[in-house]
Amino acid sequence: MPELPEVETVRSGLAGVVTGRTVLATRVLHPRPVRRHLPGPDDFEAALVGRTFGEPRRRGKFLWLPLDDGDAVVAHLGMSGQFRSDVPEAPLQPNTRVTWDLDDGRQLRFVDQRMFGGVWLSPGGAALPSELRHIALDPFDPGFDPVAVARRIVRRSAGIKRLILDQTLVSGIGNIYADESLWRARIHYDTPGSCLTVRRTASLLRHGRDVMAASLVHGGTSFDRLYVDVNGSSGYHERSLDVYGREGLPCRRCGRAIVREAFANRSSYRCPFCQPPSR
DNA sequence: CTGTGGTCCTGTATGC
DNA sequence: TGCATACAGGACCACA
Numbered sequence: 001m002p003e004l005p006e007v008e009t010v011r012s013g014l015a016g017v018v019t020g021r022t023v024l025a026t027r028v029l030h031p032r033p034v035r036r037h038l039p040g041p042d043d044f045e046a047a048l049v050g051r052t053f054g055e056p057r058r059r060g061k062f063l064w065l066p067l068d069d070g071d072a073v074v075a076h077l078g079m080s081g082q083f084r085s086d087v088p089e090a091p092l093q094p095n096t097r098v099t100w101d102l103d104d105g106r107q108l109r110f111v112d113q114r115m116f117g118g119v120w121l122s123p124g125g126a127a128l129p130s131e132l133r134h135i136a137l138d139p140f141d142p143g144f145d146p147v148a149v150a151r152r153i154v155r156r157s158a159g160i161k162r163l164i165l166d167q168t169l170v171s172g173i174g175n176i177y178a179d180e181s182l183w184r185a186r187i188h189y190d191t192p193g194s195c196l197t198v199r200r201t202a203s204l205l206r207h208g209r210d211v212m213a214a215s216l217v218h219g220g221t222s223f224d225r226l227y228v229d230v231n232g233s234s235g236y237h238e239r240s241l242d243v244y245g246r247e248g249l250p251c252r253r254c255g256r257a258i259v260r261e262a263f264a265n266r267s268s269y270r271c272p273f274c275q276p277p278s279r
Numbered sequence: 280c281t282g283t284g285g286t287c288c289t290g291t292a293t294g295c
Numbered sequence: 296t297g298c299a300t301a302c303a304g305g306a307c308c309a310c311a
Contacts, residue, residue, distance in 0.1 A: 002305090003305095032287095032288080061305075061306095076305080076306080077305090078288090078304085078305060078306080079288080079289095079303075079304055079305065080288090080289085080290095080303095080304095095289090112288095113288085113289060113290070114287090114288045114289050114290080114303090114304090115287085115288055115289080116287070116288065116304075116305060116306075117305090156281075156282090157281080157282080158281080158282060158283085162282085162283090165305085167305085167306075174304080174305070175303090175304065175305085264283085264284075265284075265285080265304080266302090266303075266304055267302090267303085267304095281311105282310105282311090283309105283310090283311090284308105284309095284310095285307105285308085285309085285310105286306105286307085286308085286309100287304105287305105287306095287307095288304105289303100290302105290303095291301105291302085291303090292300105292301085292302080292303105293299105293300085293301075293302095294298105294299085294300080294301095295297105295298090295299085295300100
């Protein structure tokens with residue numbers, strides 16, 4: 001579930017935990033979350049000892065923790081990843097996959113039930129890990145240009161939802177905020193990009209930025225800064241979402257029942273009146 | 280290059 | 296009650 005607002009909440013929480021801290025020891029408890037560390041789990045455990053973290057950074061849904069020698073630890077939360085800070089003596093949370101003992105006596109833990117997420121070392125990745133070069137700027141990036149992205153989108157024939165979920169066009173948007181953005185912009189998810197104007201598409205992207213910014217405010221106030229609820233559809237989302245997960249409930253604009261439809265092995269929610277099929 | 284659909288994971292919910 | 300199946304979905308990859 002974690003999309004840009006949740007990942008940014010984790011990033012800012014991590015900043016207070018790891019910045020300036022030196023690693024004393026790393027433990028890999030399950031090999032899968034370090035699968036993208038090609039030298040293997042043993043190498044990952046040994047590689048970080050004695051190295052110091054800088055301030056965590058983010059692009060889209062990817063995080064990276066710069067190291068003082070120019071390398072970086074890259075992290076992705078996948079569906080269910082969490083970072084937790086605790087004392088080493090505290091019992092491990094279920095599904096704890098990797099731990100780092102830090103030089104202030106705290107222990108950083110990567111917890112991930114479904115293991116779609118992971119962590120790995122990126123040589124020379126402090127400024128921007130090479131593995132993230134194909135990831136586009138996200139709508140919070142000062143360099144993000146909605147019109148430029150819109151121009152690329154309207155040249156494509158795929159459905160608009162698939163396009164805004166394409167992290168090489170715009171990053172940070174996942175299934176929930178895609179539906180929320182499309183609802184705000186009154187666009188059907190399967191409208192071909194080529195059937196949209198640059199103006200309308202740029203507006204959609206600005207809606208995406210706005211809805212994620214509004215969610216980020218909730219994430220920063222009602223949650224522990226290091227805690228992201230695994231049950232993404234519960235908690236504050238129920239109050240703040242307009243369309244996602246609201247099958248059968250009245251559209252907040254027109255009152256018609258929200259419908260849920262299968263889309264690329266997942267669900268899409270839309271208002272049948274505000275977001276009719278194109279053509 | 281572009282579009283499409285499959286795959287990886289496990290806990291929870293639902294159905295027979 | 297118990298077992299099987301569906302579902303959640305971000306990133307990546309194979310294939311046409």
